[in-house]
Amino acid sequence: MRIICVDDYDQMSKKAANIVASQMILKPNSVLGFATGSTPLGMYKQLIKTYEDGHIDFEEVTTFNLDEYCGLSKKNDKSYYYYMYENFFRYVNIDMKKVNIPNGMAKDINKESLAYERKIRSCGGIDLQVLGIGRNGHIGFNEPDIKFEALTHMVKLDEQTIQDNSRFFDSIKDVPTKAISMGIKTIMHAKKIMLLASGKEKAEAIYGAIYRKITPELPASVLQLHPDVVFVVDKEAASKLD
Numbered sequence: 702m703r704i705i706c707v708d709d710y711d712q713m714s715k716k717a718a719n720i721v722a723s724q725m726i727l728k729p730n731s732v733l734g735f736a737t738g739s740t741p742l743g744m745y746k747q748l749i750k751t752y753e754d755g756h757i758d759f760e761e762v763t764t765f766n767l768d769e770y771c772g773l774s775k776k777n778d779k780s781y782y783y784y785m786y787e788n789f790f791r792y793v794n795i796d797m798k799k800v801n802i803p804n805g806m807a808k809d810i811n812k813e814s815l816a817y818e819r820k821i822r823s824c825g826g827i828d829l830q831v832l833g834i835g836r837n838g839h840i841g842f843n844e845p846d847i848k849f850e851a852l853t854h855m856v857k858l859d860e861q862t863i864q865d866n867s868r869f870f871d872s873i874k875d876v877p878t879k880a881i882s883m884g885i886k887t888i889m890h891a892k893k894i895m896l897l898a899s900g901k902e903k904a905e906a907i908y909g910a911i912y913r914k915i916t917p918e919l920p921a922s923v924l925q926l927h928p929d930v931v932f933v934v935d936k937e938a939a940s941k942l943d
C-alpha cells in the first residue's frame with residue numbers, strides 16, 4: 702500500500718487526475734472504475750483539463766461506476782448517472798456506449814447485479830478503480846458489516862450515510878435508502894485501486910483503513926490485502942496517521 706499525502710483538496714485532485722491519466726497513456730483502452738460524491742469532483746475537473754490540453758484520449762476507454770441509488774432514473778438530477786454525465790462525461794470524447802453505471806431502475810436487482818459483474822469480466826476486469834471513503838469506512842456503498850465476499854448487489858444504506866448524503870437532496874426523506882453497489886470482492890478484483898480522501902471528517906476512517914484490524918466492521922480495511930493500492934489523501938484526512 703502506498704500513501705501519498707498532499708497539502709489540500711486541489712493537490713489531491715491534481716495527483717489523482719495524473720494517476721488516471723498515466724493509466725490511460727500506458728493503456729489507451731483501459732477499463733476505469735469511477736466513484737461519485739464530493740471527493741472526486743476536482744479530479745474530474747482536472748481530467749477534463751488534461752483532455753482539453755490534448756494529453757489524454759477517452760475514445761477507447763471503458764468505465765464502470767461503483768454504484769447507483771435504487772429508484773432514481775438516469776434523468777433524475779440526483780442519480781449518479783446524471784452526476785457522471787454532467788460533471789465529467791459530457792466534456793470528454795468518451796463513447797457513452799462504453800460507460801457502465803448500475804441501473805437503479807432495474808425491476809430485478811439481482812439480475813442487474815449479475816449482468817454488471819459479467820460485463821466487468823467480459824471487458825477484462827477493471828484496470829484502475831477510483832474510490833472515495835465514507836466516514837464509517839464504507840467503500841462503494843458497502844456499509845459496515847457487509848460480507849467481504851459480496852459481488853455487485855443491492856445494499857441498504859446506513860443512517861450515517863443517508864445523513865451525509867442528504868446534503869445533495871432537498872430533504873433527508875428524499876434520500877433513497879437502497880442502492881446497487883459493486884461488492885467488496887468486485888472492488889478487490891480491480892488490478893489497481895486508488896482511494897481519495899480530503900478533510901478532517903475522513904481522518905478516522907483513513908486511519909482505520911490503513912492501521913486497524915481488517916474487519917467487515919470497517920469495509921475499507923480490506924484494502925490492506927490488495928497488492929496494488931494507493932491512498933491519495935490531503936493533510937487533514939491524514940492527520941491521524943502520525
Ligand code: F6R
Pocket residue numbers: 735736737738739740741767768832833834835839840841842
Ligand atoms: C460514491 C461512493 C461512496 C463515496 C463516499 C464518500 O460512488 O461509492 O463510497 O465515495 O460516500 O463520499 P464523499 O466523497 O461525498 O465524501
